[in-house]
Amino acid sequence: MATITGNQLIGFEEHQGIGITFNAVNAATGEKLPVDFFDTTEDQLEAAMQKASQAFSVYKKKSPEQKALFLEQIAAEIEALGEELIEICQQETALPEQRLLGERGRTCNQLRLFASVVREGSWVGARIDTAQPERKPIPKSDIRLMHIPLGPVAVFGASNFPLAFSVAGGDTASALAAGCPVIVKGHPAHPNTSELVGKAMLEAAQKCNMPDGIFSLLQGKAYETSIKLVTHPIIKAVGFTGSYKGGKTLYNAVQKREVPIPVYAEMGSTNPVFILPEAMKKRGEAIAQGLAGSVTLGVGQFCTNPGLVLFQDIASQTSEFSVTLSQAIENHAGGTMLTNDIYNAYNNGTEVLEKTDGVKLSSKSKVASNASPMIFETDVDTLLKQPIISQEVFGPSTVIVKGNTKEALLKAAEELEGHLTVTIHADGSDIVEYAELFEILREKAGRIILNGFPTGVEVCPSMMHGGPYPATTDSRSTSVGTLAIMRFARPMSFQDFPQELLPDELKTDNPLGIMRMVNGELKR
């Protein structure tokens, strides 16, 4: 058993906590867990910063192979934590064992995926334009471009993915892959889990001879620490997954910096699902089953949870859908949410919906003892008048929005804000009939799904997990999938450098064998 200390992990040093304490809570029972954790002091924050800055100058010179081995070693060390990690994480989050085993697998797969991206090496987007000394009127220089790391990155762990979007999650993996040291602010809902994973990372760093400061883990509940972290001049980018309020607060704080830096805040969304008439008619029952599963999956605690479902109100065609959905929700056992705060927020959010004029609660779990799945119902006119309806309620509820006409649905689509995903269920004639809807929705999300459900975010090269504001603060970026590495790099040109001074990625004989654009042509 690893010993959990409640210490801050400042590079390879542990700093004992001082000052204000907090404890994790057993999410299922409400009991305090034994280890005392502490807010980060200013000195601790500064120590982590100085170490990260020093580490950057060493880490950026490590070869792609060395970085890849480090990422793989982190995965191995997390796996080596064994059952203890799963048990502790289960205590802190009330997430079921199977889910956590899956999430641990995903976390380690992500690390290995980024290792493979770094090892393969083409991600740097190398471009070479060779010299033309004879060109008139001006000779052409030799110019070579590649992406280089930005510098130390601040990452905020998410409450709902204690492994895959936390200490060693996607933001950390992609930042390390890009060549950036990482300072994680652990989520205070699962500090024990964070410490275990943080120590595994540091163990990997030691074994791989990585510099002190390549990684630090700061724990704490104080809002000020987060603000100091993102406004510190050493930090060159921020990765965040969480609520709109949390993300926007960090974003606003960063706007006050003298030197601007990118903030990649993934703040969730309501992920609208459109069900078109023919699909509704043909597959109403199946769609309702799938939707109920998507709404209640993980007690609705996913940023891709579908919170709005829109369709045309044609009674003869929607009854099977409605009956099936109601039954599925009424018979769903609900579940324990990640924290008491999240549970309270869910209850508040659903109460607000219930009290909103023109919105009614149409079904609710009859068997749930804790967070109850719920379906609300309203119409397009009400939705357009009351924007609160389209705001995320984190948990297992969704709002059915009925439109009298196709035009009403198009109007509702036009008025949507940015979302991580939009989903369309369409069969046969729907595709032609609603071509305009497809066009409109393309502008509203980062991922558009046909005849599926938004939950379940595949970690792969083609995944875009992001979207127009307010889903994220930077629609040009994804926080899942291999493209996430580009968030932490910038292009840099080398002009007239001799071979021996060029990075391997840009040497003429292409020692790394990467894909490059040479005199305009992509080749290895």
Next chain:
Amino acid sequence: MATITGNQLIGFEEHQGIGITFNAVNAATGEKLPVDFFDTTEDQLEAAMQKASQAFSVYKKKSPEQKALFLEQIAAEIEALGEELIEICQQETALPEQRLLGERGRTCNQLRLFASVVREGSWVGARIDTAQPERKPIPKSDIRLMHIPLGPVAVFGASNFPLAFSVAGGDTASALAAGCPVIVKGHPAHPNTSELVGKAMLEAAQKCNMPDGIFSLLQGKAYETSIKLVTHPIIKAVGFTGSYKGGKTLYNAVQKREVPIPVYAEMGSTNPVFILPEAMKKRGEAIAQGLAGSVTLGVGQFCTNPGLVLFQDIASQTSEFSVTLSQAIENHAGGTMLTNDIYNAYNNGTEVLEKTDGVKLSSKSKVASNASPMIFETDVDTLLKQPIISQEVFGPSTVIVKGNTKEALLKAAEELEGHLTVTIHADGSDIVEYAELFEILREKAGRIILNGFPTGVEVCPSMMHGGPYPATTDSRSTSVGTLAIMRFARPMSFQDFPQELLPDELKTDNPLGIMRMVNGELKR
């Protein structure tokens, strides 16, 4: 001869000016030019916005070939303006005919380069991960990603490149190539030139059957118009080239928007040049000649003008350099600057330098009748104490900064802010001796040049024209070269779409023959 009207070009409509007028000035004589121009009214701005929004929904559906032909047609229409464009531009800017012919060539080459990028098509970064319906425990969906355009873009013309960084310059070309309509705010120093080029663009748009609103040109001097332009909800990105003050003002205005958008402000820099001891000893005279040429090129009116020159103060090795540089500057005829305001700012900037403690004017042109080339001299200690010395003085001056030791130079390098470029002159033992300097400077610029000079920005795939703040507001972007197109696009995933609903870029049989990442492998 085309008729210059002073009208606002709101898509295909001309709106007659009302309200406050301004006139261009013959930059050489100070005489007012005849046509009255006007500030943009709110109605005109709103009309341009609505048209751009409408145009976007049409333009984004145009094929790559149609977009490429449009860009090529713009180049042809600009060339068809013939001598008149050059004459009028010469009047407004006092730039010599040869320079303007060169700049027109560059402008048209840029448009054709982006046409070739769009036609080739791989820039969209397509990624395809095919379905694995049999995968356990969860089947894998078919997911396909490509970059799609952001939406209407606001572009600000620069004073110092009336063609290549103005109405149909690099920002406009790359935004149109990405699929975005463009609203240009013309620089008030050359409104006649802007109108001529704007009309050429609209002529091309008409001939290519592009939608009304694909391009608008707003003229005016009012600060408020610029603010309204960048804070309008329809605008999805901003391209700017100009002063720090101008760029930062726009950036700050954008921070107040409800919905954040990227601001690509290229705000110039002082482009430090380091001359290392062995290079100084061996090539002092040649470096001085090259440096004098770079400092005075185009009357110093380039954002890559070298404004700081740093070397070790070893009298026996620097005397040839110093004598040659002084002579070159003393004998340089200077030149007429773009505008009277710029001339005054140059005089003010050099006066401030001259009055700064520890800085002395070491040489000045003895023959210039207008803007006089000047060399100032100081030492590292003074530079570190007086940050004003490292601020850009737009014009043909530079500051020599001498260090007593290698460590002093390294310290000066460490303290540099972000720049577009840094240059190192290094021979033989310098490379090993100053390895640390190379490391430090990599973090300070977007382009690093060995044994050359920063002026002369090649338009090619490998060019990075950007850099860490305050050189730009977004170090992840370049405003020159083909990579500039990525500023105006965002990734988008399509999940489980049938072939007929996918964009051509993502269809399985790759009808466009572009480079794509298919199941992790890059191929055509």
